[in-house]
Amino acid sequence: MNGWTVGIETTAHTFSFGLVDSKGIPYPSTSDTIKPEKGGIHPREAADHHKDFAAQLFRRALESQNLSIDDISAISYSQGPGLGPCLRVGAAVARSLSTALDVPLIGVNHCVAHIEIGRQQCGCNDPVLLYVSGGNTQVIARLNGRYRVLGETLDIGIGNMLDKFARSNGIPFPGGPVIEKLALQYLERVTEPTLEGLELPYAVRGMDLAFSGLMTAAQRLVENGQSLDAVCWSLQEHAFAACIEVAERALAHTGKSEVLLGGGVACNERMRTMSNLMAEERGGRSYVPPKMYCIDNGTMIARLGWLELEKRTTELHQSAIDQYLRTDQTPIVWT
Numbered sequence: 001m002n003g004w005t006v007g008i009e010t011t012a013h014t015f016s017f018g019l020v021d022s023k024g025i026p027y028p029s030t031s032d033t034i035k036p037e038k039g040g041i042h043p044r045e046a047a048d049h050h051k052d053f054a055a056q057l058f059r060r061a062l063e064s065q066n067l068s069i070d071d072i073s074a075i076s077y078s079q080g081p082g083l084g085p086c087l088r089v090g091a092a093v094a095r096s097l098s099t100a101l102d103v104p105l106i107g108v109n110h111c112v113a114h115i116e117i118g119r120q121q122c123g124c125n126d127p128v129l130l131y132v133s134g135g136n137t138q139v140i141a142r143l144n145g146r147y148r149v150l151g152e153t154l155d156i157g158i159g160n161m162l163d164k165f166a167r168s169n170g171i172p173f174p175g176g177p178v179i180e181k182l183a184l185q186y187l188e189r190v191t192e193p194t195l196e197g198l199e200l201p202y203a204v205r206g207m208d209l210a211f212s213g214l215m216t217a218a219q220r221l222v223e224n225g226q227s228l229d230a231v232c233w234s235l236q237e238h239a240f241a242a243c244i245e246v247a248e249r250a251l252a253h254t255g256k257s258e259v260l261l262g263g264g265v266a267c268n269e270r271m272r273t274m275s276n277l278m279a280e281e282r283g284g285r286s287y288v289p290p291k292m293y294c295i296d297n298g299t300m301i302a303r304l305g306w307l308e309l310e311k312r313t314t315e316l317h318q319s320a321i322d323q324y325l326r327t328d329q330t331p332i333v334w335t
């Protein structure tokens with residue numbers, strides 16, 4: 001590649017353009033996220049938001065690196081998994097740009113992009129990825145040329161669970177960061193916290209996870225008079241410990257020693273601390289990319305497109321989105 005690769009991310013509530021240069025070096029994304037005033041995200045409303053913002057975000061992304069459209073040599077986009085209406089807007093923008101500029105198009109796997117930007121940013125080699133976002137919660141490792149899902153949520157993503165619990169308590173989207181603040185507030189006011197009276201169900205199911213029971217039980221604690229900050233603390237302790245437990249089992253089974261965190265919930269300091277402790281106890285290491293590359297971002301899509309472009313491009317007739325694209329459907333053709 002001589003020029004820059006543009007990455008287009010629209011799997012859910014965020015529209016994001018990202019850039020990597022001809023050597024695959026990432027630059028910060030230009031993004032906008034729809035924040036519903038009440039209720040969860042409505043896929044069609046999010047898609048309308050994406051349509052409205054596409055043109056101005058693209059202009060701002062180019063301006064951020066003083067580029068003109070002639071500097072672009074490829075267009076990469078999230079082909080799935082995600083919300084159909086949202087993905088379709090990104091794919092349409094990608095097809096139009098690729099056709100208008102006469103540059104190659106490449107549709108990439110959103111989950112794999114989270115892993116690859118993490119590897120690039122952290123310099124880790126062969127990690128077990130704990131991917132904790134709004135819609136996804138997966139433990140993934142590279143085996144026989146694919147990223148395999150070793151465990152995942154059986155119901156809702158951990159971030160959606162945090163957001164829904166927050167919403168039930170009058171906290172707007174995204175609820176995760178506010179829950180983190182409330183949990184810290186609880187620790188400031190209580191010197192010796194215990195889980196007594198704040199117990200929640202066990203979320204681990206073998207190598208999988210389930211969060212809706214945890215959410216309902218946490219809400220019941222609030223309704224029964226426990227303070228919201230105490231319940232936020234307990235909810236984080238239970239939910240994060242469950243994820244870390246599955247990640248630890250994945251390390252034990254695969255014999256790997258690195259953990260890589262990704263997804264929006266990896267912004268959480270308590271999650272990071274728990275992962276560090278677990279990895280260190282096993283003589284390994286936990287890595288986490290900068291927050292702007294944990295949340296959904298176009299740069300990771302550009303980076304994965306750049307990695308794959310030498311081996312494949314996406315023709316227009318192959319460019320349809322796949323809402324249910326699985327992590328292990330993408331062969332790893334790069335190093």
Ligand code: ATP
Pocket residue numbers: 011012013014082132133134135136157158159160162163174175176177180263264265266267268269294295296
């Ligand atoms: P995906 O499409 O991969 O499922 P997503 O669309 O949910 O991702 P992300 O940007 O990866 O988007 O993650 C957003 C989620 O991260 C939200 O649920 C939000 O509450 C959560 N989150 C962000 N910061 C924190 C934090 N500090 N603590 C806990 N959760 C957080």
Ligand code: FE2
Pocket residue numbers: 110114133263295296
């Ligand atoms: Fe994501």
